[in-house]
Amino acid sequence: MNKEILNPEEHPFLAEHPDIAQMNPHERLAEQSGVVLRFGRLLLSAGASSYRVKSSMARMARAVGIEEHRASVSFSDIATSAYANGTFRTELYENRVFGVNANRIDKLKQLSHELRVDQSVEELNQRLDEIENEGPLYGPVANALASGIACAGFCFLNQGGFVECGAVLFAATMGQALRRLVLHRHFNHFAVWLLCGILASSLYIGVVEMLELVGLTTADIHQAGIISAILFLIPGFPMVTAILDLVRMDFPSTLTRTSYVVAVMASAGVAVWAVTYAFGWNVHMMLPYHLPWPLLITLRFLCSFIAAWGFAILFNTPWKVCAVAATIGASVNTLRTIAVDSGFPWHAAVGLAAFTIGLLAAAVAARTYYSRVSLSVPAVVIMIPGVPFYQAVTNMNNGLVLEAMSHVVQVLFVITAIGFGLAVARMVTDTRWIVDQPTSRVPELNPSRHYIR
Structure with a gap:
């Protein structure tokens, strides 16, 4: 495995986050790919269409610094491949929640349109925590x-x-x-x-x-x-x-x-x-x-x-x-x-x-x-x-x-x-x-x- 440390001079965002800069490319990509897959998982389990899941994950992938992101989405599975910093990572997710949560879809859509380049995985995970932990609107x-x-x-x-x-x-x-x-x-x-x-x-x-x-x-x-x-x-x-x-x-x-x-x-x-x-x-x-x-x-x-x-x-x-x-x-x-x-x-x-x-x-x-x-x-x-x-x-x-x-x-x-x-x-x-x-x-x-x- 490549143990090369990410160079802050090539990635200005890393100069502001020295802890991230000390990660090797594989570790960092694992975090980036993980938050993107989590975003897609929440959308899919809320009932969103395959197109919305894939396009929203692509937006988040760009926001966290992934250079290229590919996804295959069905009603019960997500398979993703992410490429960045000279390495790649493939992940699979099996969906077992076949419900509908329109409020969650709307909240995730809002997050998708508020994404900016060079956002940290940590702040996006925090935002996803808030959305995922929100209970049903009606008793x-x-x-x-x-x-x-x-x-x-x-x-x-x-x-x-x-x-x-x-x-x-x-x-x-x-x-x-x-x-x-x-x-x-x-x-x-x-x-x-x-x-x-x-x-x-x-x-x-x-x-x-x-x-x-x-x-x-x-x-x-x-x-x-x-x-x-x-x-x-x-x-x-x-x-x-x-x-x-x-x-x-x-x-x-x-x-x-x-x-x-x-x-x-x-x-x-x-x-x-x-x-x-x-x-x-x-x-x-x-x-x-x-x-x-x-x-x-x-x-x-x-x-x-x-x-x-x-x-x-x-x-x-x-x-x-x-x-x-x-x-x-x-x-x-x-x-x-x-x-x-x-x-x-x-x-x-x-x-x-x-x-x-x-x-x-x-x-x-x-x-x-x-x-x-x-x-x-x-x-x-x-x-x-x-x-x-x-x-x-x-x-x-x-x-x-x-x-x-x-x-x-x-x-x-x-x-x-x-x-x-x-x-x-x-x-x-x-x-x-x-x-x-x-x-x-x-x-x-x-x-x-x-x-x-």
Whole structure:
């Protein structure tokens, strides 16, 4: 191993840090590469896309003095190679945290844009300590209620009535409470989605059957609402980031994220089928309601707002970002429903709505440290067709193959429209997406060695 000491005359920054100057190149590169990998690890475990992880690590690598940095990122792994001072270092990291933390993504984005050349590893590690040690923004009660309220709003948008929305509110609240409890104990995600799907759908059936026993309603006309009770299990964040990674032709990340999305949604779908089969329920489309047009549009706006707000809270988004994302989502989604009612093709309306949301999110992100994904995902997740997907699983298990395939096609078209709408908006507003170039290529950083806290 090369034991040559770094020369302060060749590296002026080292003259101010004699302890660092006494390190050999391998030791110093180990520290530099370590803090860069830690930065990427925090982003990946918070749910960031592969592009954001790689580009942010490249910025930090330049800030700490690494001459060249290469990274391969999937949903579950990071592999990096760093070159500096005539030597190199390769490191691997296995990600086992598949959650979403929009607040952490925003904080790390802010740090990425505040990076300056010749920053010390020590001060950056201290900043990362502050971000990593920050706990959830919302407690378990607020988190669970946000899930229930969001799914109740989603239920109305899916033609649900008062009984369905009320039962969904209770069932989804308890389901999310269980999910948070077991995920914090590091349970397997597929088992978690299965257990929470069984609990939420069972509670929905229990509420509706109880209302029938006391003579307040007839259970048969509310059976389809059970699917809205588990819509909090839709993995909206990895679904959107998988499509964005696909547009960037980052296939390892796309495949791993898509596999995760399909697996956990299948687990929830099997849970619904098992419960409905055990209780003899028939999941069919709910009958459309007939309300005065002004009242209908107002309720659609309000339900879209609370659904987007609730999902934003589940993503651990600060309340100001929740408000912006919910306003964007409610406004655009309401216009989308009006267009569909007027005969505009459903999938085209979803694509245009996602494109508009992407533009609005980009406009807000350009003036703040909020990330586009924190603003756009809660706004578009209310358009993800969770109901057709779970109906497809139910129909498949019941042997209704043609009906199942019909629902699968609907789901694929809508998800594709959402993803490509956001991707085109990103291309329009970011030249790094319209011109293909390595993510390791970053603009020059500010030469000042002082960064903004």
